[in-house]
Amino acid sequence: MKLLAIETSQYLGYYLSRYAQVEALGATLYVLNGEGEPDFWPVERYQVVGSRHVDEIIAAAKQWHQAENFDGVLTFSESSVITVAAVAEALGLPGIGVETAVNCRNKYLMRQAYQRVGAPSPRFRLTGTLAEAQAAAEEFGYPVIVKPTHGAGSNFVFKVGSPTELAERYAQAQEGSRNMFWARSEPEGVDLGPSGLLVESFLDGSEHLMEVVVWDDEVYLGSVVDRITVEGETFDDDVHHAPTSLSPQDLTAVHEVVAAGMRAQGLRRGVGHAEVRFHDGRPHLLEIAARVGGGGLDMIARLTADHDPIAAAVDIACGVRPRVRHFQPTGRHTASMCLICAAGTVAGVRVPTEVSDSERTFDLKITARPGDVIKRPPHGNTILGFLGVTGTSEEDAFATMVRFANLIEVDFAD
Numbered sequence: 001m002k003l004l005a006i007e008t009s010q011y012l013g014y015y016l017s018r019y020a021q022v023e024a025l026g027a028t029l030y031v032l033n034g035e036g037e038p039d040f041w042p043v044e045r046y047q048v049v050g051s052r053h054v055d056e057i058i059a060a061a062k063q064w065h066q067a068e069n070f071d072g073v074l075t076f077s078e079s080s081v082i083t084v085a086a087v088a089e090a091l092g093l094p095g096i097g098v099e100t101a102v103n104c105r106n107k108y109l110m111r112q113a114y115q116r117v118g119a120p121s122p123r124f125r126l127t128g129t130l131a132e133a134q135a136a137a138e139e140f141g142y143p144v145i146v147k148p149t150h151g152a153g154s155n156f157v158f159k160v161g162s163p164t165e166l167a168e169r170y171a172q173a174q175e176g177s178r179n180m181f182w183a184r185s186e187p188e189g190v191d192l193g194p195s196g197l198l199v200e201s202f203l204d205g206s207e208h209l210m211e212v213v214v215w216d217d218e219v220y221l222g223s224v225v226d227r228i229t230v231e232g233e234t235f236d237d238d239v240h241h242a243p244t245s246l247s248p249q250d251l252t253a254v255h256e257v258v259a260a261g262m263r264a265q266g267l268r269r270g271v272g273h274a275e276v277r278f279h280d281g282r283p284h285l286l287e288i289a290a291r292v293g294g295g296g297l298d299m300i301a302r303l304t305a306d307h308d309p310i311a312a313a314v315d316i317a318c319g320v321r322p323r324v325r326h327f328q329p330t331g332r333h334t335a336s337m338c339l340i341c342a343a344g345t346v347a348g349v350r351v352p353t354e355v356s357d358s359e360r361t362f363d364l365k366i367t368a369r370p371g372d373v374i375k376r377p378p379h380g381n382t383i384l385g386f387l388g389v390t391g392t393s394e395e396d397a398f399a400t401m402v403r404f405a406n407l408i409e410v411d412f413a414d
Helices: 016-024 054-068 078-091 098-105 107-117 130-140 163-179 248-265 297-305 309-317 394-407
Strands: 002-009 028-035 046-048 072-074 124-127 144-148 158-160 197-201 207-215 218-227 239-242 269-279 282-289 333-339 344-350 361-366 385-391 409-412
Touching (some): 002 016, 002 054, 002 078, 016 028, 016 309, 054 078, 072 078, 072 309, 098 248, 098 282, 107 124, 124 130, 130 163, 130 197, 144 163, 207 248, 207 282, 207 297, 207 309, 218 297, 239 394, 269 309, 297 309, 297 361, 297 385, 333 394
Parallel strands (some): 002 028
Antiparallel strands (some): 124 197, 333 385, 344 409, 361 385
16 A cells, blocks of 8 residues: 655654654655655655645656555645645545635635534634724624634644734734745645635634544544643643543534534545534534644544544545544543644753653654754744653543653753
């Protein structure tokens, strides 16, 4: 089995561990980056196009496909979903289609899709000026959420509670949305849909994340995770616990709204990462991305729900029905977090063996490299890495996670 992985613009070495998992499943993986570094992947299975233009990426993929005869094409990168859909169409391989990919990437089009089918989601308005944002906020009522139509990782997503704060945050989000990596790593030569800042009504309940599979319109919640972050003005410190605390009745309601959202976005065969918040006792859709969830969510899914999102992505890329079941927790407890540090230029990171060698640590990735610049809100949302641990209960796992995180030290360049 030969698979082609694509990053429109290479995101450091973030996806290398995912690529290793694909190969561990028995695939021979080739990597095509529109923009990227040399020596990123074994030279005989790696190409850099030198451009983010979709036509040039397609041309390179076609030429390589003629020589290697790929069985499928996939990505783990949010900003490469549209590129992969276009390449799959051009190569005659399974894919979700470009129109669906754009609906899954553009938050405004996503919201419109939910609205058309009546799937509960926040009230929203696309804005291009502060005055438009202020009018929307007055109509919805403070607090509101401000977010870019194209983004990822909660970069420049703000919760604002007053007109004065909105003026400050709106300017920061406008500037940031133009310059952040995710905005500059989308494919060129494709209509990405309307661009601007969304103002959304605030949902005040608990938040939950799902790794989802859809196959011929049958939607499966493979895993369900609770987001237990203390609410703030930014969404940069994700902390998760699994298994979920949701009741069977709540899970049924979540499944219904996620299934409606998947269908509204046009997903018929694919993987999805869904985010849902409760409001007035009902689950509301925040978004559904047409990719596997980031960080250690794949490992959490395997540990706590016996679901492998990476294996599902590989099977679907090849047009094969994946092994999947409706959500069944295993009973194992995990706590995980994005590692956050101060802003600055990284000189080095020190991880003690008490953390790295612990049998309770199932996920430890330091994604920041020496020389990388860490940005913190409102200037950006760069993380240091990821940490996930197991425990005998939610409280035990959480306490261990916090203790281990505090043992990791970061040195900054002068």
